[in-house]
Amino acid sequence: MTASEHSGSENSHLKALGPGEGSKVEQIKVNSHLLRGKIAEELAEPTSHFTEDQIQLIKFHGIYQQDDRDLRQVRKAARAEKAYQFMVRSRIPGGVLTPEQYLVQDELADRYGNGTLRFTTRQSIQLHGILKENLHQTIHDINKALLSTLAACGDVNRNVMACPAPTSSRAQARVQEFAHRLAMHLAPRSRAYSEIWVDGKKTHIIESPDEVEPMYGPTYLPRKFKVGIAFPGDNCIDVYTQDIGLIARLDGDKLIGFTVVIGGGMGMTHGKSETFPRLGTPLCDASTDTVVAIAEAILTVQRDYGDRKNRKHARMKYVVDERGIDWFRDEVERRLGFTLAPPSPVELHAIEDHLGWQQQADGRWFLGLHIENGRVRDTETAQVKTGLREVVAHFRPGVRLTPQQNILLTDIEEAQRDEVEAMLKRYGIVTDPAAIGAYRFAMACPALPTCGLAVAESERVLPELVKEIETSLEELGLAGEPISIRMTGCPNGCARPYMGDIGLVGRSKDLYNVYIGGDQAGTRLNVLYAASVPLKNIPATLQPVLALWKQERQREESFGDFCHRVGIERLRERTTVATA
Known part of the structure; x- marks a missing residue:
């Protein structure tokens, strides 16, 4: 029995809120027919934006409705509507992309966006400036490249982070494997995303009474949820800021499990002392065989006990802080049906940015490039967007995004290094991290x-x-x-x-x-x-x-x-x- 099945019946009242219960967003979710709402209907309308309820639901599909705030006053004076546009965020576990996937994102930024890519602090890519009429084609093309925007935003588990540098042994590669496994396991099961953006086959909940969200329930989580995996010694993912932080445990070159810390989170609200940033608290050790089940159990505790009335107080860090780590551990063990192992001591010596030339475990090389604020664009001094596109198209390296909003070009042969370096320099792209100065960090x-x-x-x-x-x-x-x-x-x-x-x-x-x-x-x-x-x-x-x-x-x-x-x-x- 899974953690979600174990807790579902007795706590279902906390997942399926009745009329007038919970925040307004909770009511929107419970009435959404598993994230469908009227997204498809409004998408087909010749308007520039979505209505208020759909704005909340499209977040689960990886979309934020925005407007150009620089133009608000001018447009208001002209009695014109806001300059609506959309941000589309892809979910990229561990920040790992094929060269083909990167080139698709680059092309979509020019075709439908504002001509820039933005690497996020969670190793994702955001496309900005997309108009409503181009949303469907943009997301459809992202999925054709075997990527997805599902759960990149919204009250669900977001992109799973992982140390991106392929410098270690097989253990480091397995960390990336677990990032992908957790991302897939903790993803929503609703068919709404596929219906609307991928295959166009409409299957209303009324017509499919068997469709359920076995882990999330009809109201999903009270707030966003974040998971990250750190490699021993290197805290490049800021593991203590995650709802679930996993620090890999090694026996020589073998990955044997993880130390689990929970309840981290950065958000707060000015003037509200009941909100605050918090570092994660050690919970337990998990083997490679149990870590996915433990992560699910932790998520379901937050599902059932997170604050659904006040969204500013809805993150799991407040559950951990107010109920205590012992209570939380007991609740997780009850759902799992076994006792958790005590957490091992954790040593993290630095936040590595992985910039410059570094040798991989397989003898090949990767090059870490600094991207100012993660914004990939061409300027008068450096044609970063064009240069990256040319290098990726010509050499076909692997691409990995870092938690510091930078990019790693991987799997480069020794004989290619000088040519890669020369091509990047032609576009004004700095390859020596020492030349970046104070902006490096x-x-x-x-x-x-x-x-x-x-x-x-x-x-x-x-x-x-x-x-x-x-x-x-x-x-x-x-x-x-x-x-x-x-x-x-x-x-x-x-x-x-x-x-x-x-x-x-x-x-x-x-x-x-x-x-x-x-x-x-x-x-x-x-x-x-x-x-x-x-x-x-x-x-x-x-x-x-x-x-x-x-x-x-x-x-x-x-x-x-x-x-x-x-x-x-x-x-x-x-x-x-x-x-x-």
Whole structure:
């Protein structure tokens, strides 16, 4: 008996809400006929956008309805509707793509999107600027390439992350296998996605009474759910930020299982103390034979006990935090029917970005390329989109996306290295990670103008901001010191800002909360140092703290470790926050 079957009957009232129960989104889900709603009907209408209920449902299909917020006032003055467009996100377990799949995404970005690709912090690809009339063909073509957008968004398990670097033995390849297995096992079973976007065969729930969601039930999860797999020592996926984080356990070169941590999550809401970022808590060890069943059982606990009335309080981290890890373990064991093994100690020494030339376990090579904020586009200084397309089309390397929004070109023969290098340089693409500077460890969410949740800029302002911070580092004699800078336009944490040496979180237009003190292994949250700092004053706010670090750091002590050791209150006493 599976965990979903074991718990389904006694907790069904928590999955199938009655009239007036739960949040508005819960009612939309329960009335959706397993994610169908009226998506197909509205898709066929000659309109530029979907109605409110369908906006919630298309998320499960990998789609966000957006509009160009830069144009809102102009269009409003002209009494024109908003400049509606759509973001389509593919689900790519472990970030692994064939060259053919990458080239399809590249082509669709030009044919239907805004001409750019965006690599996400969860190793997916987003296409932006797609019009409603082109949605069906875009998603249909993605599926023809043997990819999918199903469950890339919505109240389900999202893209399963995994360390992308093929530097280890067979064990590393098996980590990727488990990322794919978990992604497939935890995916929704509704045929709605295939009906609407793939084969066009309509099979209403009324006509198919046998169609069920055995794991999710008719209301799916209370909120999004995230799973990631880390390789020993390397926390490139930020494993402690996942709902379920798995750290691979090895016996020599053999993968023997995973240490499971649960209840991580980045999102919060300004001014609401009951919401907060949280690091995952160790739960158990899992063998390779039991890890999928354990993951399902954990997911069903969240399904049945997550907050369905308040979406801001609906992530699994709050269940773990409020009920406790012992209660959660007991509940998982009850559903599984066996006792969980205690968690092994975990050691994570760094967040590797896997940039530059590195040799694979099979003797071939991969090249990690830095992509600023994950945005693949051509500019006057670097034709990144064109250059990547030409290299992938010519050499047919494997493609892997990293949790830092970068790209790895894999399976390159020794004899091809010079030619690959030369082709990339012709397009102005930097191949030496040492030449990237302070931006090497920076990440930003898209924010304005398309994200409906953004209250401040992020992707568009971070490059110039990093340059100013880099100038301060150079003046202090700290050039080349690795400092992670993560910026978001709202507190939801898509770029995992609460884990960086420096985290910048949009508070309102041009105002940011400044966090400092994360560690380079991704095992510690940073702490709020200054609230509501104007964008232009962020470098001046950080400069005194950087100066103290230069003067008082211990041997090879990172910026985040220094801030943590000294303490935020002491740093505030000894520095001045630029607020004017």
